[in-house]
Amino acid sequence: MFARLYHFLRPLLAVLCAAAASPGSAEPEAVERGRYLVTAGNCASCHTAVAGAFMAGGVAFETPFGTLYSTNITPDLATGLGDWTEADFRAAMRDGVRPDGGHLYPAFPYTAYTQLTDEDLSAIWAYLRAVPPVESTPPANELAFPFDQRPLLAAWKLLYHEPGPFEPDPARSEAWNRGAYLVEALGHCSACHSPRNRLGAEQADLRHAGGEYLDRVPGGGFRPWFAPNLTAHPRGLALWRHEDLTAYLATGRNAFLEAFGPMNEVIMNSTRYLDPADIDAMATYLKALPAAGGGAAEEAPGEELMGRGRSLYNLHCGTCHLPSGEGDPEMAPRLNRGSLVVQGANPASLINVILYGPEVAGADPARQWLKPMKAYRYLLDDREVAAVATYIRNTWDNAAGVVAPAQVERQRQAGAGGR
Template identity: 65%
Template sequence: MSFLRAFAFFALTALLVTVVLVLKPGARETGSGPLAAETMSEAELVERGAYLALAGNCASCHTAAGGEYMAGGLAFETPFGTIYSTNITPDEATGIGAWSDWDLLNSMRHGMRANGDHLYPVFPYTAFTQVSNDDAAALYAYLQSIPAVARENTVNEVSFPFNQRPLMAIWKLLFFTPGAYEVDEGKSDEWNRGAYLVEALAHCSACHTPRNILGAEKASAHMAGGEYFDRVMPDVYKPWSAPNLTASSRGLGAWTTEDLSAYLQTARNDFLESFGPMNEVILHSTRHLTAEDVNAMAVYLKSLPGVEPSPVSEPDTVVMGRGRTIYNLHCGTCHLPTGEGDPEMAPRLNRGSLVVQAENPASMINAILYSPEAPRADLPEKWREPMEEFQYILDDEELAAVATFIRHSWDNRAGPVTPEQVARQRWE
């Protein structure tokens, strides 16, 4: 569906929904007393909230580069325009200092501001809706305890009609079901804890699930891989592809629970080292969680049924031959002719590389063009030499050929990469 057809669909839906439905206040919850259970002290709430903020990776989105902690201003590029994260420090004029704990719950559970405005789902309330009342209260206590920062929120740059917040009532009617997480009695406590962390607090599906033309996650392809915009160079944003996290043979099927736990805790395992936007998830969130919580997340993710990518066409033999030549010239020394990699030189490209096997090659192209960004400075270097960037060495056809060769050689069976896909990722 094209953008114009999506616009027409959205406009038609708006006409079909009554004015009362569109303009009436959204669902809100209220209470006569504190949101948290009475058994929790303020100090306990703050401590618990600090941990939950790490699990939700709040700082990565609400702290701009060079900005003050949780003061907002980070830009999110979307198909509908640029949306900026908000100030969630306890400043009463520009932050959430005037909010109650119930106001914070309603933002997370129902996607509503304290003044009744609808929030855009760039703030992932579609996942946060599952956060429990006690955890919302703990998050509130923690956010009220951090230093207040007086910083006006940056005005969003969203195109018409998507800049009309009342229309979000229609979007919610179509795509959003609010409600706290419900325990699956047929599963273990560990599985339920992992499900709660992955689906609610960590909101993994926000990146790892494909979206429809109106920006809603496709339930039929839950965790099967998504696309989003993020930084490839300073002030340059391009698409990234989040890989398939289901039990697909081209997803987590080749990883063990231990592989996944190691990756979330250390940014490394026997398959690869983290790079790109996933660095922030690990460095600012999962590596700070307890080993029990990380393992629970791994147990839950490994239980997801496989969602297989679309069938792929066989690459052109000439392209494969050209790609093999380029690979042997530029890649084979470190990654080895077999694609198995070397413990000191480079990660494996065969078997278990979710980025190589992804249906969408955007992240793989970014890694080749701009070089994978190391996860953090305080880790000892994993590879003897960092991978060089090839944006000035290979043209679009050459890079497409070598990416196609890697994605369809050895045990890999991902689809061809086109020069047009490469051109889309270049910053020039």
């Protein structure tokens, strides 16, 4: 009975709490610190829809279980977090539980945010209370049965959720520990860069070894993308120096490539605003990750397939990327010796950029390509795209395996109608 009475009185209690702890009552230092932490967590990318109000939710996430929509996290009383308490917020971030006791879907990465310190959670809460409230109700989730049954998430959490704050490793440097906190807790990088099992949980033994997920391509519609291997694997971050990684996180561009696709939002909304010391710490941690993933020998392409791919490459790609694959600082990125996209265990992202063209981040206006790459989905058929992708992945110093026409067809057709 008490629970029902509390539920009835909750809106009134929330109004009284909001009046007692209005956004203006928070310490400016806490709000500013919260702003930085929210930026480091890239919250805006997931909670701000295209042409939508800041943090008002409604961003669609396509998953194997259906479509999820991000929530309104502005302090609006009716549709946002206006009737939440800080304790409610902590429960959501640490335990993935809503104020009504319902379980949150792990598309919201509470499995990473649980590691945040109490001080950082308080600062984030102070900042979110200072965001202008917006009355906006996101669409209802569209999940298949039984995945639309939130109580089942209790069992999922028993299997895959380990709540608790980050514990620094005393055997590691201060920079390593800071980087670990930023990468594993705030940045939740493993959410995209790790493969998942059939229940949507990250595979712990392949953490950061690269992962496939659905996201938009230029022109709309969702397609599979592959987030590269961030470990010291020979086809992962072993290919980059520390300085290559810091440049990429700070500007979206280094000697090997410029960010495109889903990584654009990470660069443009998050990492480029971080303090250089924090970017350096992230690189320190990532470069220390032991090699994971791979292992199986890749199929070597035949002479005929490589010859067909070479002809297509020289006709369509060689002018900008050069016949040597070394690229040009003004014309096109390097395809040889260091492209994590080219070397990926899964060619989905490479196929996407050939089919749909890249939407580059553009975080460094002083360094832009003279001629943006065009889309080839109407110029090349599946066999031709597979051939040129295979050639790029297996010539010069690359050895990343064959791309099959069926893989190209998948990237054309998967989610072709969009949402």
